Amino acid sequence: MPTRFTNQSVAEQIRLMGDILLIKGENRFRVLAFQNAAESISNLGQDINGVYAAGRLQDIPNIGKSIANDITELLETGQIQYLEQLKQEVPLGVVDMMQVPDMGPKKAARLWQELGITSVAELRAAAQEGKLRTLSGFGAKSEEKILRGIELMERRGGDTRLPLGVARPAVLDLVASLAAALPSGALDQVEPAGSVRRWKETVGDLDVLATLGPAGNAEQVMAAFRSLPQVSDVVVSGATKTRVRLANGLECDLRVVEPRHWGAALQYFTGSKEHNVTLRELALKQGWSLNEYGLTATGKPGGAGQAVEGEERFFTREEDLYGFLGLDWVPPEMREDRGEIDAAREHRLPRLVQRDDLLGEVHGHSTWSDGTASIAEMATAAIQRGYRYWLVSDHSTGLGIVGGLDGERLQQQAAEIRDLNVRWAAEGVDFRLLQGIEVEILADGALGLPDEVLALLDIVVASIHSSQRQDRETITARCVQAVRNPHVDILGHPTGRLLGRRPPSDIDLEHVLQVCAETGTVVEINANPSRLDLNDVYARRAVDLGCRIAISTDAHAPGEMDLVAYGVATARRAWLAPEDVINTRPAAAMLALLKDRRG
Ligand code: DGT
Ligand code: CA
Ligand code: CA
Ligand code: ZN
Numbered sequence: 001m002p003t004r005f006t007n008q009s010v011a012e013q014i015r016l017m018g019d020i021l022l023i024k025g026e027n028r029f030r031v032l033a034f035q036n037a038a039e040s041i042s043n044l045g046q047d048i049n050g051v052y053a054a055g056r057l058q059d060i061p062n063i064g065k066s067i068a069n070d071i072t073e074l075l076e077t078g079q080i081q082y083l084e085q086l087k088q089e090v091p092l093g094v095v096d097m098m099q100v101p102d103m104g105p106k107k108a109a110r111l112w113q114e115l116g117i118t119s120v121a122e123l124r125a126a127a128q129e130g131k132l133r134t135l136s137g138f139g140a141k142s143e144e145k146i147l148r149g150i151e152l153m154e155r156r157g158g159d160t161r162l163p164l165g166v167a168r169p170a171v172l173d174l175v176a177s178l179a180a181a182l183p184s185g186a187l188d189q190v191e192p193a194g195s196v197r198r199w200k201e202t203v204g205d206l207d208v209l210a211t212l213g214p215a216g217n218a219e220q221v222m223a224a225f226r227s228l229p230q231v232s233d234v235v236v237s238g239a240t241k242t243r244v245r246l247a248n249g250l251e252c253d254l255r256v257v258e259p260r261h262w263g264a265a266l267q268y269f270t271g272s273k274e275h276n277v278t279l280r281e282l283a284l285k286q287g288w289s290l291n292e293y294g295l296t297a298t299g300k301p302g303g304a305g306q307a308v309e310g311e312e313r314f315f316t317r318e319e320d321l322y323g324f325l326g327l328d329w330v331p332p333e334m335r336e337d338r339g340e341i342d343a344a345r346e347h348r349l350p351r352l353v354q355r356d357d358l359l360g361e362v363h364g365h366s367t368w369s370d371g372t373a374s375i376a377e378m379a380t381a382a383i384q385r386g387y388r389y390w391l392v393s394d395h396s397t398g399l400g401i402v403g404g405l406d407g408e409r410l411q412q413q414a415a416e417i418r419d420l421n422v423r424w425a426a427e428g429v430d431f432r433l434l435q436g437i438e439v440e441i442l443a444d445g446a447l448g449l450p451d452e453v454l455a456l457l458d459i460v461v462a463s464i465h466s467s468q469r470q471d472r473e474t475i476t477a478r479c480v481q482a483v484r485n486p487h488v489d490i491l492g493h494p495t496g497r498l499l500g501r502r503p504p505s506d507i508d509l510e511h512v513l514q515v516c517a518e519t520g521t522v523v524e525i526n527a528n529p530s531r532l533d534l535n536d537v538y539a540r541r542a543v544d545l546g547c548r549i550a551i552s553t554d555a556h557a558p559g560e561m562d563l564v565a566y567g568v569a570t571a572r573r574a575w576l577a578p579e580d581v582i583n584t585r586p587a588a589a590m591l592a593l594l595k596d597r598r599g
Contacts, residue, residue, distance in 0.1 A: 004049070006048075007044050014041060015035065016083065018033075024086075025105075036062040037067045040063060041060065041071075045510075046541065093118045101160065111123065114135055123150065127144075161203060162203055164199060167195075167206060170248065173230065177230065178224060184215075185214055185216065187211070188216075193269035200573075207255075210254065211259045221256055222254070233245035241255045261293045261294060267279075293312075294315060297312075328347055331352055333572040334349070352572040353577060353581050355564065358564065358581070359583060359587075359590075360387045362393070362434070362550050363492060365393070365556045368392070368405060369405065378558060381561055385561055388431055389433070395440065396437050396439040406453075407452075434458040435458050437449065438462075438463055443478070463494075469506075470505070470506075472506040472507065479512050483515050483521045490521070491522070493533040494534060495507055498530050520593075526567070527552060527565075528563055539573075551568060551570075
């Protein structure tokens with residue numbers, strides 16, 4: 001039997017083919033075909049092995065006959081002959097070199113072909129020894145840049161994308177500092193665009209757009225931006241665009257645009273690239289060419305009405321651009337070319353869930369296990385955030401690391417919770433604590449507490465914190481066994497991934513979600529930005545399969561409740577409506593949906 005491939009490992013092989021072709025200087029469209037296919041596979045909401053078994057590989061977006069054949073060969077034989085051949089031609093170390101910031105395929109190819117450098121380690125040595133400057137177009141400065149790039153890359157373990165939870169606060173801080181550094185009236189609008197505005201779970205770089213206010217000029221804005229204390233390097237700076245590097249390695253583009261271009265510019269630089277490509281095709285069909293400034297009539301037959309070739313249309317607001325093309329405004333979280341443009345044209349975009357829809361949270365911790373605040377303090381934080389209920393779900397025994405709760409301590413905790421609830425009821429406060437547990441799913445699929453104990457609780461969240469590297473079959477069966485327990489209401493952070501730190505377990509999520517749908521087990525979107533687990537793609541899949549979702553921060557401290565915005569955004573990226581999410585309901589209605597209370 002050949003090794004079993006996951007969606008990610010298949011995507012990697014396909015991406016690698018594209019990368020090698022890139023270094024070989026192959027046709028851009030050919031390379032793009034592999035890159036797009038890899039992206040589709042890694043975003044796929046189903047196990048690719050199942051798609052292959054059903055003979056439906058070519059139904060996956062961006063996968064045509066030839067790449068479908070490559071995937072078939074990989075799954076059947078364990079390798080792709082063509083890729084093996086490509087690996088003979090280009091050393092893999094040269095592909096790695098392409099990951100060094102500012103490097104790119106052309107430079108990597110030259111360093112390999114002209115200096116014989118075939119790995120990042122050799123590249124570093126050559127740069128340190130001043131050997132790169134023998135190459136035309138390279139100097140002492142580029143050697144220094146490359147060394148700094150390698151250092152950054154290694155600090156992040158080769159992954160040049162940062163979690164949204166790091167990138168988003170960084171760009172908000174940058175924007176606030178820029179505004180504070182300028183006289184009032186210098187800037188009018190200023191907004192982060194790009195992947196941060198779409199709330200994508202990881203971010204490659206930051207993109208900020210601004211328009212000048214009545215008292216502003218672009219050079220002054222660029223100068224202020226370059227001198228911000230957060231900036232560690234200026235990559236490039238011009239009249240209306242500056243790119244800087246921050247201490248954590250993130251780079252940020254700031255662009256100043258004219259107010260009349262704002263709508264098109266914000267739309268363009270919000271992306272995604274895929275959404276933009278589809279939008280541009282739609283515009284072309286209507287006789288307009290779309291760019292970051294606006295629309296220009298092509299003069300070709302289409303729907304541009306009376307417009308003469310070259311005639312332009314500008315938009316001060318994004319809504320007006322979408323509207324001009326006959327579309328409803330598309331929330332940024334949906335702009336991933338997953339059908340949102342058709343939906344916007346047919347006026348059937350869903351009413352997405354938003355922060356205010358949430359009436360409470362159903363996964364959180366206190367000092368009864370590893371939280372930093374008492375139940376009363378956590379409840380106060382929940383009340384301050386407008387919640388009407390909050391689930392105390394401390395860890396159960398069976399987890400080793402924390403003083404997990406057993407039946408006896410749960411009884412003591414129940415008394416504390418009851419007293420607090422009695423007090424709020426007497427004071428007329430519309431808030432209620434629920435008692436639950438985050439029960440450990442043990443390595444063999446049993447739970448950390450017996451059924452008699454679980455039966456006494458309002459809500460049971462079950463999750464995995466140990467033996468996460470079990471093989472696919474074992475960890476899937478383990479999770480399914482827990483989900484089938486009639487007392488388990490919610491499956492917590494199903495894959496256990498920690499963005500940038502720990503990959504997801506090899507669990508067969510498709511299968512687990514099917515069992516959740518069948519048993520009425522709610523699936524969590526863990527809102528902590530280092531988890532976002534379920535992710536957007538699987539959250540969508542879960543709802544399509546008939547599951548309900550809970551959005552919870554799993555807060556271990558009061559302030560962590562603010563992270564709920566990341567969970568809501570993930571749900572919005574999954575196109576979820578309020579009714580898909582259990583904690584948009586009042587406590588009684590929410591509890592009535594849980595599986596051991598139904599029927
Ligand atoms: P990132 O930075 O990798 O997390 O992702 P984005 O989406 O922020 O991408 P970025 O920074 O390369 O570009 C920002 C936006 O600019 C992108 O979402 C769409 C637009 N854009 C960039 N390159 C292209 C392009 O080649 N074609 C089109 N249509 N749009 C582009
Ligand atoms: Ca970006
Ligand atoms: Ca960018
Ligand atoms: Zn937890």
